[in-house]
Amino acid sequence: MLENIRIIDLAAEGKAIAKVDGKVVFVPFAVPGDLVDIQVSKQRKGYMEGYVTQYHELSTSRVDPFCSHFGTCGGCKWQNLPYSMQLELKEKQVIDQLVRIGKLTLPSVSPILGSEKTRYYRNKLEFTFNSSRWLTREEVLSDSEVEQHPVLGFHVPGKFDKIFGVHECFLQPEPSNSIRLSVEKFAMEQGFSFYNIRGGEGLLRNLIIRTSSTGDVMVILSVFEDDLPKTTAVLDHIKSIFPEVTSLMYVINAKANDTINDLDIVCYHGNDFIMEEMEGIRFRIGPKSFYQTNSQQAYELYKVAREFASLSGNEMVYDLYTGTGTIANFIAGSCAKVVGVEYVPEAIADAKVNSELNGITNTHFIAGDMKDVFTESLFAEQGFPEVVIVDPPRAGMHKDVVEGIRLVRPKRIVYVSCNPATQARDIALLGSEYRVTKVQPVDMFPHTHHVENVVLIEYVG
Numbered sequence: 001m002l003e004n005i006r007i008i009d010l011a012a013e014g015k016a017i018a019k020v021d022g023k024v025v026f027v028p029f030a031v032p033g034d035l036v037d038i039q040v041s042k043q044r045k046g047y048m049e050g051y052v053t054q055y056h057e058l059s060t061s062r063v064d065p066f067c068s069h070f071g072t073c074g075g076c077k078w079q080n081l082p083y084s085m086q087l088e089l090k091e092k093q094v095i096d097q098l099v100r101i102g103k104l105t106l107p108s109v110s111p112i113l114g115s116e117k118t119r120y121y122r123n124k125l126e127f128t129f130n131s132s133r134w135l136t137r138e139e140v141l142s143d144s145e146v147e148q149h150p151v152l153g154f155h156v157p158g159k160f161d162k163i164f165g166v167h168e169c170f171l172q173p174e175p176s177n178s179i180r181l182s183v184e185k186f187a188m189e190q191g192f193s194f195y196n197i198r199g200g201e202g203l204l205r206n207l208i209i210r211t212s213s214t215g216d217v218m219v220i221l222s223v224f225e226d227d228l229p230k231t232t233a234v235l236d237h238i239k240s241i242f243p244e245v246t247s248l249m250y251v252i253n254a255k256a257n258d259t260i261n262d263l264d265i266v267c268y269h270g271n272d273f274i275m276e277e278m279e280g281i282r283f284r285i286g287p288k289s290f291y292q293t294n295s296q297q298a299y300e301l302y303k304v305a306r307e308f309a310s311l312s313g314n315e316m317v318y319d320l321y322t323g324t325g326t327i328a329n330f331i332a333g334s335c336a337k338v339v340g341v342e343y344v345p346e347a348i349a350d351a352k353v354n355s356e357l358n359g360i361t362n363t364h365f366i367a368g369d370m371k372d373v374f375t376e377s378l379f380a381e382q383g384f385p386e387v388v389i390v391d392p393p394r395a396g397m398h399k400d401v402v403e404g405i406r407l408v409r410p411k412r413i414v415y416v417s418c419n420p421a422t423q424a425r426d427i428a429l430l431g432s433e434y435r436v437t438k439v440q441p442v443d444m445f446p447h448t449h450h451v452e453n454v455v456l457i458e459y460v461g
Contacts, residue, residue: 002038014449033059074157076447090451094420094441102424109439118446120173129194129204130163150194152184213295216274218247288346290323294444308414308456311335318385321392325351332360340365371400389414396422402429413457
């Protein structure tokens, strides 16, 4: 036990930092300025990890968390920080990672763009069924009898097989909370089995809810067992109680993991898509399609990407990791042609439909693994880009993709990233022929340590 320890800073992953005898201690949910006792749970050569057992002094920077699940849930870990401080820390994180990891020389970094909505800003959440709910440390230590029952909620941080019940989540607007609670209650009343990941048994597995700025609602029920009568009973319940659901779907997932991108998703009622909209451009989003999870901030993010691209109307643009073609279709009116590349075939199908829906004729979409598609043969067929826009997953770009970009030497590269660390690594791999000229952090995820960042990289020869 470490006693009377002052919290001095926050780490990139969102944990608080203290120092004891020159060794860093990582602690969740604390705030710089807190004076605490820490129970060490992990010791390594260069650092320790632990959790707070007692607060002796509370930081003057603290604010009261608004969610009853704060401290248990893995999301929204910065609820106890003022939003202005969250933004400062995220901007600092971007600069630190670009300089420390990428060894990059930066121009003046533009102030981070905060999110107008700091609650109910997400358009997608995934909930997990479990045969028994997770018990808190207090419940385990209690002498009183603790009620145990199946649960539909979120994973406990760091525990793949533990799910805690969610009374109310402030991330996604209604009808998200109501649907989750109603499905959980109905399934328990019917005696339907909830999935047990360790035992590999049970009917109900996951519930995915997607909402959109246009008012569409998609619900996807994932089941482990092929029991159509019980599955349709749950779907009919959702259909009857929530007529606002415009897309009701289900998928049978008997695999060891929860991913459904490689499975057939069945449309039970309504459309097999929902719609988003930006500047009058409509986007069709299928059940497997990626779309930025903060719709309102996605618009701000894409405006920055378009501005950085400095399009005059004559450029050939490549949009790598295009998803459903949101960026490609968003910028198509400002350039001569956009070639979008994405590895998910269903997303590419949606990207093509999105162009057709909006009467956009200067886009071309290709499905395939980026490192295999983005090659000389593609350039010979479609033309060499003057501008390349990339928006890769958290892992960043494959080194072969970076090498492909170096090969074609575009004048400008606009790199949109949800992970400044891998962004910094990739930019460094471009070499001395390219220079960072603009940096714009964008906060897509209030109350978390995650930050989106847009960088303009220009060819200097």
